[in-house]
Amino acid sequence: MKKAIFLVIISLSLQGFSQVKTGVYQSNVSLDFEWNEGVQVGDGNVYNKPLLLHITNTGFRVYKKPNDTGNSYPIIYIGKDDEGFHIYAVPFGDRFEIDGETAVLFYNFDSSTGWYQNSIEYRDLEYISNVPIFDHE
Numbered sequence: 001m002k003k004a005i006f007l008v009i010i011s012l013s014l015q016g017f018s019q020v021k022t023g024v025y026q027s028n029v030s031l032d033f034e035w036n037e038g039v040q041v042g043d044g045n046v047y048n049k050p051l052l053l054h055i056t057n058t059g060f061r062v063y064k065k066p067n068d069t070g071n072s073y074p075i076i077y078i079g080k081d082d083e084g085f086h087i088y089a090v091p092f093g094d095r096f097e098i099d100g101e102t103a104v105l106f107y108n109f110d111s112s113t114g115w116y117q118n119s120i121e122y123r124d125l126e127y128i129s130n131v132p133i134f135d136h137e
Contacts, residue, residue: 019077020086020098023130025053027103027122038115053103053122054132060088060096062122066133073105101125 030051033044052070054061057077063070075088075096085097085104093109095116103125108117 022056024128025125026128027051027125029123031121033119035117037113
């Protein structure tokens with residue numbers, strides 16, 4: 001029993017070292033896509049306004065400016081895939097992937113087809129700070 005507890009503790013502690021660098025990233029381009037059984041439908045919607053992603057070991061937040069609360073999502077680290085993306089589970093079957101340059105939130109999982117119906121891509125990520133910067137006016 002002591003060995004099992006020790007292995008769980010080691011696994012959880014190593015998990016923190018293998019995740020993407022925590023902090024605040026800026027994305028200048030985000031894209032919304034619809035999917036039908038794994039195939040992208042249309043060209044999607046492109047937004048060229050800056051967004052900020054605050055990523056920690058336990059969640060991420062997407063917001064527009066420093067004092068904005070934005071939208072927050074809890075995450076659990078799953079591992080790294082063959083393409084170099086760090087994969088996170090998000091509640092309700094959603095999935096978050098990030099490789100340091102691009103982040104993708106897949107949502108609206110269709111259990112009958114086994115595919116996600118929507119995604120949001122955050123491209124050209126730039127790491128700007130290890131903690132959020134708050135403007136106090």
